[in-house]
Amino acid sequence: MKSVSNIRALAAATRLANVRYAIRDMAVLAEQLEQEGKTILPLNIGDPLNFDFCTPPHLIEAVEKAMRDGKNGYAPSQGIPEALEAIRAEVERKGIRDIHSIFLTSGVSEGLEICLSALVNEGENVLTPCPDYPMYSAVLAKLGAQPNSYVLDESNDWQPDLDDIARKITSDTRGIVVGNPNNPTGAVYSRRTLEQIAELARQHGLVIFADDIYDKLILDSEPHISIAALAPDVPVVTFNGLSKAYLVPGWRVGWGVVSGDAAGVQSYVEGIHQLLRARLCSNQPSQFAVRPALEGPQDHLVEVRNKLRARRDLTVRACRTTPRTSCVAPRGAFYAFPRFDIPVSDEQFVKQLLMEKHVLMVHGTGFGQQPGTKHVRIAFLPDEATLTRAYDGLRAFITEHYA
Ligand SMILES: Cc1ncc(COP(=O)(O)O)c(C=O)c1O
Numbered sequence: 437m438k439s440v441s442n443i444r445a446l447a448a449a450t451r452l453a454n455v456r457y458a459i460r461d462m463a464v465l466a467e468q469l470e471q472e473g474k475t476i477l478p479l480n481i482g483d484p485l486n487f488d489f490c491t492p493p494h495l496i497e498a499v500e501k502a503m504r505d506g507k508n509g510y511a512p513s514q515g516i517p518e519a520l521e522a523i524r525a526e527v528e529r530k531g532i533r534d535i536h537s538i539f540l541t542s543g544v545s546e547g548l549e550i551c552l553s554a555l556v557n558e559g560e561n562v563l564t565p566c567p568d569y570p571m572y573s574a575v576l577a578k579l580g581a582q583p584n585s586y587v588l589d590e591s592n593d594w595q596p597d598l599d600d601i602a603r604k605i606t607s608d609t610r611g612i613v614v615g616n617p618n619n620p621t622g623a624v625y626s627r628r629t630l631e632q633i634a635e636l637a638r639q640h641g642l643v644i645f646a647d648d649i650y651d652k653l654i655l656d657s658e659p660h661i662s663i664a665a666l667a668p669d670v671p672v673v674t675f676n677g678l679s680k681a682y683l684v685p686g687w688r689v690g691w692g693v694v695s696g697d698a699a700g701v702q703s704y705v706e707g708i709h710q711l712l713r714a715r716l717c718s719n720q721p722s723q724f725a726v727r728p729a730l731e732g733p734q735d736h737l738v739e740v741r742n743k744l745r746a747r748r749d750l751t752v753r754a755c756r757t758t759p760r761t762s763c764v765a766p767r768g769a770f771y772a773f774p775r776f777d778i779p780v781s782d783e784q785f786v787k788q789l790l791m792e793k794h795v796l797m798v799h800g801t802g803f804g805q806q807p808g809t810k811h812v813r814i815a816f817l818p819d820e821a822t823l824t825r826a827y828d829g830l831r832a833f834i835t836e837h838y839a
Pocket residue numbers: 482542543544545546569615618619647649676677678679685688689690
């Protein structure tokens with residue numbers, strides 16, 4: 437007997453309307469061009485492994501050994517003890533005290549998702565930077581949180597605008613996301629700025645979500661300061677991981693560290709642990725890379741920073757000598773967020789640049805930006821020859837169309 441089919445076109449959930457990930461969306465267009473035989477100059481994605489950066493061999497050996505030693509089952513939900521101990525020592529070196537939980541996750545991405553899910557109810561809000569790394573607002577959109585963004589001030593080296601933060605806090609605001617060093621601006625925040633953010637969080641009972649994933653990729657001489665170290669009483673979840681500085685983004689190793697007043701964070705920590713258990717654990721073999729990464733040789737970092745510094749300088753020079761372009765010099769991570777004085781939208785600009793010059797960058801609207809301004813995000817990971825070709829293409833494009 438033939439069964440009756442009730443299969444209809446499946447509509448995606450309406451909550452996805454606010455989920456954007458322009459970084460990968462632009463890549464789809466580039467793939468089409470590649471299929472037509474064009475060579476794309478990729479300045480779009482923050483994966484160092486696509487370029488001349490190599491995973492330190494001792495990390496590969498540690499994970500291989502773990503697999504051969506049979507560490508292939510489920511791990512404890514919070515992570516394996518040796519990794520947790522190494523993370524504790526690391527964050528204590530950064531001055532973070534009053535630690536109430538440490539846990540390993542599938543990258544900072546999963547950690548943030550878990551920690552926001554454990555806190556935020558539908559209709560509440562968490563302050564996110566504008567421009568932002570799109571994952572923050574994507575997760576909050578999935579949770580049904582109301583968007584609430586604070587200004588990163590381009591005229592002040594992209595430091596957070598503290599008056600704007602203060603103005604945006606409402607009775608429904610539960611937390612604030614602080615990415616330092618910042619994606620997409622490359623800004624590194626001053627002690628004073630961080631202290632002032634911590635003070636606002638203290639006054640208004642907010643949780644700080646501190647994304648420190650780029651803390652070892654500081655390109656100038658100022659040190660990185662973890663906001664949690666400045667405010668031991670304030671609830672802070674500090675996120676970090678191996679993706680960027682230890683060159684293993686595909687291994688999905690991240691962690692979160694909850695600090696703050698013990699009584700204040702207790703029930704929140706229980707909620708986080710509940711969600712960690714519900715998703716079983718993060719990848720066990722790759723957790724065995726954490727101790728060798730944090731406690732082993734750090735030589736590769738010197739080379740990584742040297743390469744990035746040279747590429748940052750080249751990027752800033754190129755932007756400053758290109759018509760209609762200005763750029764605040766990034767001080768950390770591997771992104772620049774130059775501004776363009778052009779008569780078309782930044783999305784149209786990057787699409788046309790891709791089609792005509794095969795240079796792939798991501799439009800600023802993909803990150804949120806102040807109305808009326810037009811930016812693109814550049815990931816300056818490719819070698820200098822590739823960057824030079826890309827910036828020559830950019831300059832020619834602007835000269836041909838708008839100069
Ligand atoms: C600011 C920021 N946070 C988090 C992530 C994702 O980190 P993970 O690979 O640990 O999930 C990225 C990746 O580009 C990032 O730029």
